[in-house]
Amino acid sequence: MKKWIWTIMAVVIIAVVGGVTFTSHHMTQxxxxxxxxxxxxxxxxxxxxxxxxxxxxxxxxxxxxxxxxxxxxxxxxxxxxxxxxxxxxxxxxxxxxxxxxxxxxxTSTLSNRAKTALKLLKTIQLKVETFQGVYEQALTQNQGQSYEASNATLDRIFKDADAKQSYYTDIYNQAVDLRSANNQAIKHGGDGTAAASITTPNSSSSSASSNSANTNSGSIANANDNSSSRTKGLTGAEKQAAKNYKGSNEFTVKKSQTEINGKTITASQIASARKTLSSMGVSGGSFSDQDIRTGLIAANKAGISFKAYAQKTYK
Structure with a gap:
């Protein structure tokens, strides 16, 4: 009789445990x-x-x-x-x-959204390259003191219906600054004097009455010169200063340190990186252009955005 009791109890226990397990699994599912x-x-x-x-x-x-x-x-x-x-x-x-x-x-929803975004992105990148080419052509004309021709070239950006979209803010603002410099030069007669032209810090044409114009306009050309052209135009004192400098700047680096995947890092990329730093509460002005380039290169090698790199490095 006792054997039957133990058998019944065992069956009951198994049933209870099985039920609890089933219920738990069902709730988890x-x-x-x-x-x-x-x-x-x-x-x-x-x-x-x-x-x-x-x-x-x-x-x-x-x-x-x-x-x-x-x-x-x-x-x-x-x-x-x-x-x-x-x-x-x-x-x-x-x-x-x-x-x-x-x-x-x-989800197929995200896959489809990504496909649409990639198509848009291809268009954006092509237009950025086009605008950058137009800007660089206009800058060359400015440096050649062909100010009206430079403005005419810039019109290819300003007349584009998409130019004011947020994707192109950096290059659009650069174009606006260059046009202002051209207009200033034309206002002063466009005679090629320092007061009427955009110059780099290497330019020897300057006068006391034109220091202000050179300071404002020189930064535009300066942001687009490559390191080799800058070094050639340095004064003896500037060359010595560059030689003595122990850090990393435009005068002390190799060409590879100014490129990403074989392409020169542009002024618009540097400006965008500074904007990213500012949005994070980091003063972009405390970094040289080469410091910014170094960060962009490091971010690219790490396969992350510059913002993600900056958050890890500068915060």
Whole structure:
């Protein structure tokens, strides 16, 4: 009789444990499914912070779940791409959008948005290159004292319907500054005197009455000269100062230290980086142009945006 009692008790215990296990599994599955649903709905509504939290919640219920991890990573890459676009870090944005598009475990919604963004990005990058080429041509004309021709060239930027979009703010502002300098030169007769032209700090043409004009306009040309052309124009004292300088600036570095992937770092890229630093509460003016270049190169090598690099390095 006792054997039957123990048998019955064993069956009851097994049933209870099994029931608890089943209930626990069912609740976990239910919570996981709810979190994934919330995350997908948030993505659909472009509420990416909520989506990230929801996918993280799903992972808490199913640790190492590939589906939840894939959705979370895709969402994070998309957010990173958008941030890079806002900072005009187009190469970083392209890389992140491509990861989103090619994600094997993610939402088709984000994949499609990434495809659309990549098409737009291609157009933006082509136009940035076009505007940069136009600006550099106008700058060359300015330096040749062909101020009206320089303004006519700049009109190719100003007459473009897209030029005032936020993507082109840096190069557009540079064009505005150059046009102002051209107009100032034309106002003074456009006779090639220091008061009427944009000069680099290397220029020997100066006078007491033109120091102000040289200071304002010289910075535009200076930002676009390469290191070799600057060094050639230095005075003896300036060359000695550059030689004695122990830090890193435009006069003491190799060509490779002024390039990213074989392309010279432009003045607009430097200006954009300074703007990024300012938005973080870091004084961009406390860094030389070469300091900025060094940061851009380091960020590129690390495969991250300049903003992300600056947050890790300067904060």
């Amino acid at each position: 239910k919570a996981y499914t709810a979190a994934m649903t919330t995350g997908r709905q948030a993505v659909s509504k472009e509420n990416y912070s909520i989506a990230e939290s929801a996918f993280q919640e799903a992972l808490r219920h199913r640790t190492n779940d590939q589906q939840a991890q894939g959705h979370l990573t895709q969402t994070q890459n998309f957010v990173s791409a958008q941030s890079a676009m806002s900072d005009h870090e187009f190469n970083t944005a392209k890389s992140d959008y491509t990861k989103v598009k090619n994600a094997k475990t993610g």
